[in-house]
Amino acid sequence: MAGSALGIERPGDRDAAPLRVAVVGTGGWGAQHARALAARLDCELVAVVGRDPGRAAVRAADYGARAYTSIDGMLEAEHPDLVTVSLPNEQHFEPTMQLLRAGVPLLVEKPLVFDLDEADALLEAAGDTFFAINFNHRYAEPVLRARAAVQAGELGELVFATWRFGGEANRGPSPHANLIETQCHGFDLLEHLCGPIASISAQMTRMTYGAYSTVALALEFASGAVGTMLGSYDSSYAYPDTQRVELNGTAGRAVIRDTVRELSLQSVGDETERVWRAGYFDDEARSFERTMDRHLDAVLTALRTGAPPPVRASAGRRALELAHAAIRAHETGARVPTLPAGGA
Numbered sequence: 001m002a003g004s005a006l007g008i009e010r011p012g013d014r015d016a017a018p019l020r021v022a023v024v025g026t027g028g029w030g031a032q033h034a035r036a037l038a039a040r041l042d043c044e045l046v047a048v049v050g051r052d053p054g055r056a057a058v059r060a061a062d063y064g065a066r067a068y069t070s071i072d073g074m075l076e077a078e079h080p081d082l083v084t085v086s087l088p089n090e091q092h093f094e095p096t097m098q099l100l101r102a103g104v105p106l107l108v109e110k111p112l113v114f115d116l117d118e119a120d121a122l123l124e125a126a127g128d129t130f131f132a133i134n135f136n137h138r139y140a141e142p143v144l145r146a147r148a149a150v151q152a153g154e155l156g157e158l159v160f161a162t163w164r165f166g167g168e169a170n171r172g173p174s175p176h177a178n179l180i181e182t183q184c185h186g187f188d189l190l191e192h193l194c195g196p197i198a199s200i201s202a203q204m205t206r207m208t209y210g211a212y213s214t215v216a217l218a219l220e221f222a223s224g225a226v227g228t229m230l231g232s233y234d235s236s237y238a239y240p241d242t243q244r245v246e247l248n249g250t251a252g253r254a255v256i257r258d259t260v261r262e263l264s265l266q267s268v269g270d271e272t273e274r275v276w277r278a279g280y281f282d283d284e285a286r287s288f289e290r291t292m293d294r295h296l297d298a299v300l301t302a303l304r305t306g307a308p309p310p311v312r313a314s315a316g317r318r319a320l321e322l323a324h325a326a327i328r329a330h331e332t333g334a335r336v337p338t339l340p341a342g343g344a
Protein backbone atom coordinates (compact mmCIF):
# COMPACT_ATOMS: atom_id res chain seq x y z
CA MET A 1 0.00 0.00 0.00
CA ALA A 2 1.35 3.45 -0.84
CA GLY A 3 0.36 6.59 1.03
CA SER A 4 -2.35 6.52 3.64
CA ALA A 5 -4.74 3.57 3.72
CA LEU A 6 -7.76 5.82 4.10
CA GLY A 7 -6.48 8.91 2.32
CA ILE A 8 -8.83 11.37 4.01
CA GLU A 9 -8.13 14.96 3.02
CA ARG A 10 -11.41 16.89 3.27
CA PRO A 11 -13.64 14.05 4.42
CA GLY A 12 -17.34 13.60 3.93
CA ASP A 13 -19.72 13.31 1.02
CA ARG A 14 -20.47 16.80 -0.28
CA ASP A 15 -23.79 15.63 -1.74
CA ALA A 16 -25.10 14.23 1.55
CA ALA A 17 -27.42 16.42 3.62
CA PRO A 18 -25.22 17.69 6.47
CA LEU A 19 -25.74 16.04 9.85
CA ARG A 20 -26.23 18.41 12.77
CA VAL A 21 -23.57 17.57 15.35
CA ALA A 22 -22.70 18.87 18.82
CA VAL A 23 -19.67 18.46 21.08
CA VAL A 24 -19.92 18.27 24.88
CA GLY A 25 -16.64 19.27 26.53
CA THR A 26 -14.33 22.19 25.87
CA GLY A 27 -11.03 20.73 27.07
CA GLY A 28 -7.93 19.89 25.07
CA TRP A 29 -9.31 16.74 23.49
CA GLY A 30 -12.77 18.27 23.01
CA ALA A 31 -10.92 20.67 20.70
CA GLN A 32 -10.03 17.69 18.52
CA HIS A 33 -13.67 16.60 18.39
CA ALA A 34 -14.71 20.09 17.30
CA ARG A 35 -11.90 20.38 14.75
CA ALA A 36 -12.56 16.95 13.24
CA LEU A 37 -16.32 17.51 12.95
CA ALA A 38 -16.03 21.06 11.62
CA ALA A 39 -13.52 19.92 8.97
CA ARG A 40 -16.08 17.63 7.34
CA LEU A 41 -18.22 18.37 4.30
CA ASP A 42 -21.10 16.23 5.57
CA CYS A 43 -21.50 17.73 9.06
CA GLU A 44 -22.48 21.02 10.55
CA LEU A 45 -21.06 21.63 14.02
CA VAL A 46 -24.07 23.42 15.49
CA ALA A 47 -23.26 23.47 19.20
CA VAL A 48 -20.55 23.27 21.85
CA VAL A 49 -21.53 22.54 25.44
CA GLY A 50 -19.24 23.40 28.35
CA ARG A 51 -19.60 24.15 32.04
CA ASP A 52 -17.72 27.41 31.72
CA PRO A 53 -19.70 29.87 29.55
CA GLY A 54 -16.56 31.77 28.50
CA ARG A 55 -14.71 28.68 27.32
CA ALA A 56 -17.78 27.33 25.57
CA ALA A 57 -18.32 30.68 23.81
CA VAL A 58 -14.72 30.82 22.61
CA ARG A 59 -14.75 27.23 21.31
CA ALA A 60 -18.14 27.69 19.62
CA ALA A 61 -17.05 30.95 18.01
CA ASP A 62 -13.99 29.21 16.53
CA TYR A 63 -16.34 27.08 14.43
CA GLY A 64 -19.40 29.28 13.97
CA ALA A 65 -21.39 27.10 16.40
CA ARG A 66 -23.65 28.13 19.28
CA ALA A 67 -22.46 27.81 22.90
CA TYR A 68 -24.45 26.19 25.70
CA THR A 69 -23.83 25.43 29.36
CA SER A 70 -26.70 22.94 29.61
CA ILE A 71 -26.93 19.63 27.76
CA ASP A 72 -30.75 19.67 27.95
CA GLY A 73 -30.89 23.25 26.72
CA MET A 74 -28.69 22.34 23.76
CA LEU A 75 -30.75 19.24 22.89
CA GLU A 76 -34.01 21.20 23.04
CA ALA A 77 -32.74 24.01 20.84
CA GLU A 78 -30.61 22.10 18.34
CA HIS A 79 -32.01 18.56 17.94
CA PRO A 80 -28.57 17.20 16.88
CA ASP A 81 -28.20 14.02 14.82
CA LEU A 82 -25.04 13.08 16.76
CA VAL A 83 -23.42 14.28 19.98
CA THR A 84 -19.78 13.61 20.82
CA VAL A 85 -18.68 13.67 24.46
CA SER A 86 -15.17 14.56 25.71
CA LEU A 87 -15.33 15.22 29.45
CA PRO A 88 -12.87 14.69 32.32
CA ASN A 89 -12.13 11.00 32.74
CA GLU A 90 -13.95 10.39 36.00
CA GLN A 91 -17.03 12.47 35.11
CA HIS A 92 -18.44 10.53 32.17
CA PHE A 93 -21.41 8.77 33.77
CA GLU A 94 -24.02 11.49 34.49
CA PRO A 95 -23.78 13.46 31.22
CA THR A 96 -23.67 10.24 29.16
CA MET A 97 -26.76 8.91 30.96
CA GLN A 98 -28.53 12.22 30.38
CA LEU A 99 -27.79 12.05 26.66
CA LEU A 100 -28.77 8.39 26.38
CA ARG A 101 -32.09 9.08 28.09
CA ALA A 102 -32.71 11.72 25.44
CA GLY A 103 -32.16 9.00 22.82
CA VAL A 104 -29.56 10.93 20.82
CA PRO A 105 -26.82 9.00 18.91
CA LEU A 106 -23.51 9.27 20.76
CA LEU A 107 -19.77 8.99 20.29
CA VAL A 108 -18.16 9.09 23.74
CA GLU A 109 -14.55 9.25 24.86
CA LYS A 110 -12.74 6.47 26.61
CA PRO A 111 -12.89 5.28 29.31
CA LEU A 112 -16.60 4.47 29.18
CA VAL A 113 -16.70 4.94 32.98
CA PHE A 114 -14.66 3.62 35.96
CA ASP A 115 -17.36 1.42 37.53
CA LEU A 116 -18.78 -1.76 35.97
CA ASP A 117 -22.29 -1.21 37.36
CA GLU A 118 -22.32 2.24 35.81
CA ALA A 119 -21.12 0.76 32.51
CA ASP A 120 -23.98 -1.74 32.60
CA ALA A 121 -26.49 0.99 33.45
CA LEU A 122 -25.33 3.01 30.42
CA LEU A 123 -25.49 0.05 28.04
CA GLU A 124 -28.95 -0.84 29.31
CA ALA A 125 -30.19 2.75 29.01
CA ALA A 126 -28.79 2.88 25.46
CA GLY A 127 -30.85 -0.06 24.20
CA ASP A 128 -30.70 0.23 20.42
CA THR A 129 -29.45 3.83 20.43
CA PHE A 130 -26.28 4.36 18.36
CA PHE A 131 -23.60 4.38 21.09
CA ALA A 132 -19.96 4.46 19.95
CA ILE A 133 -16.71 4.79 21.91
CA ASN A 134 -13.56 6.45 20.65
CA PHE A 135 -10.96 3.67 20.58
CA ASN A 136 -9.24 5.64 17.85
CA HIS A 137 -5.92 3.74 18.09
CA ARG A 138 -7.58 1.06 15.97
CA TYR A 139 -7.51 3.51 13.05
CA ALA A 140 -3.80 4.38 13.17
CA GLU A 141 -2.07 3.46 9.91
CA PRO A 142 0.44 1.02 11.51
CA VAL A 143 -2.41 -0.68 13.36
CA LEU A 144 -4.54 -1.04 10.20
CA ARG A 145 -1.57 -2.52 8.38
CA ALA A 146 -0.54 -4.82 11.25
CA ARG A 147 -4.09 -6.13 11.50
CA ALA A 148 -4.18 -6.75 7.75
CA ALA A 149 -0.89 -8.69 8.05
CA VAL A 150 -2.28 -10.81 10.90
CA GLN A 151 -5.48 -11.51 8.98
CA ALA A 152 -3.56 -12.41 5.81
CA GLY A 153 -1.56 -14.97 7.84
CA GLU A 154 1.75 -13.15 7.23
CA LEU A 155 2.81 -13.62 10.85
CA GLY A 156 1.63 -17.23 11.04
CA GLU A 157 0.02 -18.14 14.34
CA LEU A 158 0.52 -15.47 17.02
CA VAL A 159 2.51 -16.83 19.96
CA PHE A 160 3.07 -13.68 22.00
CA ALA A 161 2.18 -10.00 22.04
CA THR A 162 3.51 -7.11 24.08
CA TRP A 163 2.06 -3.65 24.82
CA ARG A 164 4.01 -0.79 26.35
CA PHE A 165 2.44 2.63 26.90
CA GLY A 166 3.75 5.13 29.36
CA GLY A 167 4.02 8.86 29.94
CA GLU A 168 3.60 11.58 32.52
CA ALA A 169 0.91 11.06 35.15
CA ASN A 170 -2.61 12.33 34.71
CA ARG A 171 -3.46 12.31 38.43
CA GLY A 172 -7.08 11.76 39.34
CA PRO A 173 -9.18 10.55 42.26
CA SER A 174 -9.04 6.87 41.27
CA PRO A 175 -5.96 4.90 42.41
CA HIS A 176 -6.31 3.02 39.10
CA ALA A 177 -6.54 6.02 36.75
CA ASN A 178 -3.61 4.80 34.63
CA LEU A 179 -5.04 1.31 34.21
CA ILE A 180 -8.63 2.38 33.51
CA GLU A 181 -8.40 5.63 31.54
CA THR A 182 -5.16 5.09 29.59
CA GLN A 183 -4.39 1.37 29.37
CA CYS A 184 -7.97 0.76 28.15
CA HIS A 185 -6.48 1.44 24.69
CA GLY A 186 -4.08 -1.49 25.29
CA PHE A 187 -6.80 -3.94 26.31
CA ASP A 188 -8.88 -2.90 23.31
CA LEU A 189 -6.03 -3.01 20.82
CA LEU A 190 -4.56 -6.33 21.98
CA GLU A 191 -7.97 -8.02 21.73
CA HIS A 192 -8.54 -6.31 18.35
CA LEU A 193 -5.25 -7.75 17.07
CA CYS A 194 -4.92 -11.04 18.98
CA GLY A 195 -8.43 -12.08 20.01
CA PRO A 196 -9.96 -12.49 23.46
CA ILE A 197 -7.87 -12.38 26.63
CA ALA A 198 -8.65 -15.48 28.69
CA SER A 199 -6.90 -14.62 31.97
CA ILE A 200 -4.77 -11.95 33.66
CA SER A 201 -2.09 -11.87 36.38
CA ALA A 202 -0.86 -8.54 37.73
CA GLN A 203 1.89 -6.60 39.46
CA MET A 204 1.31 -2.93 40.32
CA THR A 205 3.29 -0.24 42.11
CA ARG A 206 2.24 2.94 43.87
CA MET A 207 5.72 3.94 44.95
CA THR A 208 5.69 7.46 43.43
CA TYR A 209 2.51 9.31 44.50
CA GLY A 210 0.16 6.80 46.09
CA ALA A 211 -1.85 5.70 43.06
CA TYR A 212 -1.08 2.50 41.13
CA SER A 213 0.80 4.51 38.55
CA THR A 214 2.68 1.62 36.91
CA VAL A 215 1.25 -1.81 36.16
CA ALA A 216 2.79 -4.95 34.66
CA LEU A 217 0.30 -7.56 33.50
CA ALA A 218 0.72 -11.10 32.21
CA LEU A 219 -1.97 -12.18 29.76
CA GLU A 220 -3.22 -15.47 28.41
CA PHE A 221 -5.14 -15.29 25.13
CA ALA A 222 -7.96 -17.69 24.30
CA SER A 223 -5.89 -18.76 21.26
CA GLY A 224 -3.17 -20.12 23.57
CA ALA A 225 -0.84 -17.17 22.91
CA VAL A 226 0.52 -15.14 25.83
CA GLY A 227 1.12 -11.43 26.27
CA THR A 228 2.42 -8.68 28.50
CA MET A 229 1.15 -5.17 29.18
CA LEU A 230 3.34 -2.51 30.73
CA GLY A 231 1.36 0.65 31.43
CA SER A 232 2.87 3.60 33.24
CA TYR A 233 2.22 7.10 34.52
CA ASP A 234 5.87 7.22 35.73
CA SER A 235 7.46 7.63 32.32
CA SER A 236 7.52 10.37 29.68
CA TYR A 237 5.75 11.00 26.40
CA ALA A 238 9.07 12.54 25.32
CA TYR A 239 10.66 9.09 25.10
CA PRO A 240 10.68 7.30 21.73
CA ASP A 241 8.71 4.06 21.97
CA THR A 242 6.38 5.67 24.50
CA GLN A 243 3.91 3.28 22.92
CA ARG A 244 5.08 0.01 21.41
CA VAL A 245 3.23 -3.13 20.33
CA GLU A 246 4.98 -6.33 19.26
CA LEU A 247 3.10 -9.21 17.65
CA ASN A 248 5.27 -12.30 17.33
CA GLY A 249 3.94 -15.21 15.28
CA THR A 250 5.26 -18.52 14.03
CA ALA A 251 6.04 -16.99 10.62
CA GLY A 252 6.92 -13.38 11.37
CA ARG A 253 6.75 -10.33 13.57
CA ALA A 254 5.08 -6.90 13.51
CA VAL A 255 6.23 -3.97 15.65
CA ILE A 256 4.14 -0.81 15.97
CA ARG A 257 5.99 2.24 17.28
CA ASP A 258 4.28 5.24 18.91
CA THR A 259 0.90 4.32 17.41
CA VAL A 260 1.35 6.32 14.18
CA ARG A 261 5.13 6.57 13.81
CA GLU A 262 6.17 3.24 12.30
CA LEU A 263 5.25 -0.34 11.52
CA SER A 264 7.94 -2.92 10.86
CA LEU A 265 7.18 -6.36 9.46
CA GLN A 266 9.72 -9.14 9.26
CA SER A 267 9.59 -12.83 8.40
CA VAL A 268 11.25 -15.53 10.50
CA GLY A 269 14.90 -15.93 9.51
CA ASP A 270 14.83 -12.98 7.08
CA GLU A 271 17.31 -10.27 7.98
CA THR A 272 15.48 -7.70 5.90
CA GLU A 273 12.71 -5.66 7.49
CA ARG A 274 9.75 -4.02 5.70
CA VAL A 275 9.05 -0.67 7.32
CA TRP A 276 6.09 1.66 6.88
CA ARG A 277 6.54 5.31 7.81
CA ALA A 278 4.39 8.20 6.65
CA GLY A 279 5.79 9.75 3.48
CA TYR A 280 7.01 13.31 3.24
CA PHE A 281 3.62 14.81 2.41
CA ASP A 282 1.52 12.34 4.36
CA ASP A 283 0.82 14.43 7.45
CA GLU A 284 -2.58 12.79 7.80
CA ALA A 285 -1.17 9.33 8.52
CA ARG A 286 1.67 10.76 10.63
CA SER A 287 -0.70 12.56 13.01
CA PHE A 288 -2.01 10.95 16.19
CA GLU A 289 -4.89 13.45 16.26
CA ARG A 290 -6.07 12.32 12.85
CA THR A 291 -6.81 8.83 14.17
CA MET A 292 -9.85 10.60 15.64
CA ASP A 293 -10.86 11.86 12.18
CA ARG A 294 -10.51 8.38 10.70
CA HIS A 295 -12.64 6.82 13.37
CA LEU A 296 -15.17 9.64 13.03
CA ASP A 297 -15.39 8.95 9.32
CA ALA A 298 -16.35 5.34 10.07
CA VAL A 299 -18.78 6.45 12.79
CA LEU A 300 -20.60 8.84 10.45
CA THR A 301 -20.78 6.28 7.65
CA ALA A 302 -22.36 3.79 10.06
CA LEU A 303 -24.78 6.37 11.44
CA ARG A 304 -25.92 7.44 7.97
CA THR A 305 -26.46 3.88 6.76
CA GLY A 306 -28.20 2.65 9.91
CA ALA A 307 -25.33 0.24 10.70
CA PRO A 308 -24.06 -0.30 14.26
CA PRO A 309 -21.08 1.81 15.38
CA PRO A 310 -17.69 0.57 14.15
CA VAL A 311 -16.55 0.43 17.80
CA ARG A 312 -19.55 -0.08 20.07
CA ALA A 313 -19.62 1.34 23.59
CA SER A 314 -19.67 -2.28 24.80
CA ALA A 315 -15.95 -2.36 23.81
CA GLY A 316 -15.46 0.25 26.54
CA ARG A 317 -17.24 -2.02 29.01
CA ARG A 318 -14.99 -4.92 27.95
CA ALA A 319 -11.81 -2.87 28.50
CA LEU A 320 -13.14 -1.89 31.92
CA GLU A 321 -13.93 -5.51 32.75
CA LEU A 322 -10.33 -6.45 31.92
CA ALA A 323 -9.00 -3.57 34.06
CA HIS A 324 -11.09 -4.73 37.02
CA ALA A 325 -9.87 -8.29 36.50
CA ALA A 326 -6.29 -6.96 36.65
CA ILE A 327 -7.10 -5.12 39.89
CA ARG A 328 -8.56 -8.32 41.36
CA ALA A 329 -5.52 -10.29 40.21
CA HIS A 330 -3.26 -7.82 41.97
CA GLU A 331 -5.34 -7.76 45.16
CA THR A 332 -5.61 -11.55 45.43
CA GLY A 333 -2.28 -12.55 43.91
CA ALA A 334 -4.23 -15.01 41.76
CA ARG A 335 -4.69 -15.34 38.02
CA VAL A 336 -8.19 -14.08 37.12
CA PRO A 337 -10.22 -15.59 34.25
CA THR A 338 -11.47 -13.01 31.75
CA LEU A 339 -13.07 -14.85 28.84
CA PRO A 340 -15.92 -12.71 27.55
CA ALA A 341 -19.45 -13.94 28.28
CA GLY A 342 -20.34 -16.43 25.54
CA GLY A 343 -16.74 -17.69 25.24
CA ALA A 344 -13.93 -16.86 22.84
Ligand SMILES: NC(=O)c1ccc[n+]([C@@H]2O[C@H](COP(=O)([O-])OP(=O)(O)OC[C@H]3O[C@@H](n4cnc5c(N)ncnc54)[C@H](O)[C@@H]3O)[C@@H](O)[C@H]2O)c1
Pocket (backbone or CB within 6 Å): 024, 025, 026, 027, 028, 029, 030, 031, 049, 050, 051, 052, 055, 086, 087, 088, 089, 091, 095, 109, 110, 111, 134, 135, 136, 181
Ligand atom coordinates in the same frame (compact mmCIF):
# COMPACT_ATOMS: atom_id res chain seq x y z
N1 LIG B 1 -9.13 8.90 22.42
C1 LIG B 1 -8.00 9.59 22.64
O1 LIG B 1 -6.98 9.39 21.98
C2 LIG B 1 -7.99 10.63 23.70
C3 LIG B 1 -6.90 11.52 23.81
C4 LIG B 1 -6.95 12.47 24.83
C5 LIG B 1 -8.03 12.53 25.71
N2 LIG B 1 -9.04 11.62 25.55
C6 LIG B 1 -10.20 11.63 26.46
O2 LIG B 1 -10.96 12.81 26.24
C7 LIG B 1 -11.62 13.17 27.44
C8 LIG B 1 -11.37 14.63 27.74
O3 LIG B 1 -10.00 14.85 27.89
P1 LIG B 1 -9.46 16.33 28.04
O4 LIG B 1 -7.98 16.18 28.12
O5 LIG B 1 -10.03 17.22 27.01
O6 LIG B 1 -10.06 16.70 29.47
P2 LIG B 1 -10.14 18.12 30.13
O7 LIG B 1 -10.27 17.90 31.59
O8 LIG B 1 -9.06 19.00 29.57
O9 LIG B 1 -11.50 18.74 29.54
C9 LIG B 1 -12.77 18.37 29.89
C10 LIG B 1 -13.69 19.58 29.74
O10 LIG B 1 -15.04 19.21 30.08
C11 LIG B 1 -15.61 20.26 30.85
N3 LIG B 1 -16.74 19.69 31.61
C12 LIG B 1 -16.67 18.97 32.74
N4 LIG B 1 -17.93 18.56 33.10
C13 LIG B 1 -18.78 19.03 32.17
C14 LIG B 1 -20.20 18.93 31.99
N5 LIG B 1 -20.96 18.29 32.84
N6 LIG B 1 -20.74 19.52 30.90
C15 LIG B 1 -19.97 20.17 30.02
N7 LIG B 1 -18.62 20.30 30.15
C16 LIG B 1 -18.03 19.74 31.21
C17 LIG B 1 -14.47 20.76 31.69
O11 LIG B 1 -14.72 22.06 32.16
C18 LIG B 1 -13.31 20.72 30.67
O12 LIG B 1 -13.25 21.89 29.89
C19 LIG B 1 -11.09 12.21 28.53
O13 LIG B 1 -12.02 11.20 28.73
C20 LIG B 1 -9.82 11.64 27.92
O14 LIG B 1 -9.52 10.32 28.36
C21 LIG B 1 -9.04 10.71 24.57
